Amino acid sequence: MRAWDDSEAAVRKAAERRAEEHEERRKALDEQGIELDPVTPSGTHRHGDLEHASDHAHPHAHSGPGERPVTGIVGAGSVGLALGVALSRAGWPVGAVASRDDARRERFRSLVPGCRAFHEAAALVDDVELVILAVPDDVVPPLAQSLRLYAGQAIVHTSGLLGAEVLRPSMAAGTQAGGFHPLVAFADLDRALAALKGATIAIEGDDELAAHLADMADAIGGSPVRLAPGTKAAYHAAAVLAAGGVTSLLDTIREIAGVVGLDEEGALRIYLPLVRQTLANAEALGIMAALTGPATRGDAGTVRTHLAMLGSRAPSTLPVYRALAERSVEIAAARRALAPEAEERLRRALAGDP
Ligand SMILES: NC(=O)c1ccc[n+]([C@@H]2O[C@H](COP(=O)([O-])OP(=O)(O)OC[C@H]3O[C@@H](n4cnc5c(N)ncnc54)[C@H](OP(=O)(O)O)[C@@H]3O)[C@@H](O)[C@H]2O)c1
Numbered sequence: 001m002r003a004w005d006d007s008e009a010a011v012r013k014a015a016e017r018r019a020e021e022h023e024e025r026r027k028a029l030d031e032q033g034i035e036l037d038p039v040t041p042s043g044t045h046r047h048g049d050l051e052h053a054s055d056h057a058h059p060h061a062h063s064g065p066g067e068r069p070v071t072g073i074v075g076a077g078s079v080g081l082a083l084g085v086a087l088s089r090a091g092w093p094v095g096a097v098a099s100r101d102d103a104r105r106e107r108f109r110s111l112v113p114g115c116r117a118f119h120e121a122a123a124l125v126d127d128v129e130l131v132i133l134a135v136p137d138d139v140v141p142p143l144a145q146s147l148r149l150y151a152g153q154a155i156v157h158t159s160g161l162l163g164a165e166v167l168r169p170s171m172a173a174g175t176q177a178g179g180f181h182p183l184v185a186f187a188d189l190d191r192a193l194a195a196l197k198g199a200t201i202a203i204e205g206d207d208e209l210a211a212h213l214a215d216m217a218d219a220i221g222g223s224p225v226r227l228a229p230g231t232k233a234a235y236h237a238a239a240v241l242a243a244g245g246v247t248s249l250l251d252t253i254r255e256i257a258g259v260v261g262l263d264e265e266g267a268l269r270i271y272l273p274l275v276r277q278t279l280a281n282a283e284a285l286g287i288m289a290a291l292t293g294p295a296t297r298g299d300a301g302t303v304r305t306h307l308a309m310l311g312s313r314a315p316s317t318l319p320v321y322r323a324l325a326e327r328s329v330e331i332a333a334a335r336r337a338l339a340p341e342a343e344e345r346l347r348r349a350l351a352g353d354p
Pocket residue numbers: 074075076077078079080098099100101104121133134135136137139143158159160181182183184185186187
C-alpha cells in the first residue's frame with residue numbers, strides 16, 4: 001500500500017501532532033485504568049516502504065507519494081456506509097463500494113462522491129489499495145477466501161471479535177491484513193458519524209499497516225488503540241454489553257413499565273433520566289458507589305414482591321431482573337454494605353427459597 005504524505009516535513013509535523021494527541025489519550029486511558037496499548041504514533045515510521053513489484057501488471061489503483069491510499073469498502077450496511085462517509089469527508093479517497101443490494105449501493109454512491117459501485121466484492125479489488133470488509137462476522141472468513149489481493153494491497157475487517165488471521169486466505173506476497181474496529185453503536189448514520197469523533201478504534205496489523213490505520217483512525221476523529229494479544233474476545237464481549245446489552249435492559253424496563261400503563265415513549269421519558277443519573281454517578285463516583293436499590297439495604301422483602309409481580313405480569317423479564325439483582329448483591333457485599341445475614345436473605349429471596 002503506497003502511503004499518504006511522504007514528504008519529510010509533513011511526516012514530522014503529523015508525527016508531532018499525533019504524538020501529543022497519543023500522549024493525551026494514553027494519559028486519559030491510564031487515568032481510567034483501561035489496559036489498552038495505545039498505538040505508537042507513526043513518527044518513526046516510513047510510509048510507502050512497501051513498493052509494488054516492478055513487473056506488477058495488474059491495473060489496481062496506485063496512489064502516488066503524498067497521497068492517501070484508495071480505499072474500497074465491501075458491505076454498504078451500517079458500518080460500511082458510516083466509514084465510507086467519514087473517510088470521504090476527511091479527504092480520504094473512497095474509490096469503490098461493493099454491495100449486493102441496489103438501494104444500499106445507490107445510497108452509498110450518493111453520499112460518497114466519485115465512488116464506483118460494484119455488486120461483487122472481487123470486482124472492487126482491482127480498483128483500490130486498501131480493502132475494508134464491513135460485513136457480518138460470519139461472512140468475513142468465506143469472503144476472504146473468495147478474494148485475492150495483489151502485491152502492495154492491504155485488507156482489513158471491522159469485526160470486534162475476529163483476528164486478522166481470518167483474512168489470510170485473501171493474501172499474496174507483499175500484501176498486509178489487519179483490523180479496524182470502531183467502538184461505536186452504528187444504529188443511525190448521522191449519530192454514528194458524530195460518535196466516531198473521540199471513539200476508541202481498535203486496530204490490528206503489522207507495524208506498517210497499524211501506522212496507516214492509526215492515521216486513518218485519526219483522520220475520522222477516532223482514538224486508535226492496539227489490544228494486548230488474546231484480549232479481543234473480552235474487549236468485544238464488554239462492548240456488546242455496553243451497546244446491545246444496555247439496549248436490551250432498556251427493553252426490559254419498557255416491558256415492565258407496560259404493566260404500569262406506560263408505552264415506550266412514556267417509559268423512556270420517565271426512566272431515562274434515572275438511567276442518566278446512574279451513568280453520571282458511575283462516572284463521578286465509580287461503579288460500586290453508584291449502586292442503589294434494595295440490594296444495598298438488604299431489602300429481601302422488596303425483592304420477593306418484585307419477583308412475584310414480574311412472575312405474574314411480565315414473566316419474560318424475570319431472568320434479567322434476577323441476574324442483575326444477583327450482581328447487585330455481589331456489588332453490595334463487595335463494598336461491605338450488607339451484613340452477612342442480609343446477604344443470605346437476599347440470596348434466598350432471589351433463589352425463590354423460603
Ligand atoms: N453495528 C455496529 O454497531 C458495529 C460496530 C463495530 C463493528 N461492527 C462490525 O462491523 C461489521 C459489519 O456490521 P454492520 O453492523 O455494518 O452489519 P450490517 O449493517 O448488517 O451490514 C453488513 C453488510 O454486509 C453485506 N453482506 C452480508 N452478507 C454478505 C455476504 N454473504 N457477502 C457479501 N456481503 C455481505 C450486507 O449486504 P449487501 O451486500 O446486501 O449490502 C451489508 O451491506 C461486523 O463485523 C460487525 O461486527 C459493527
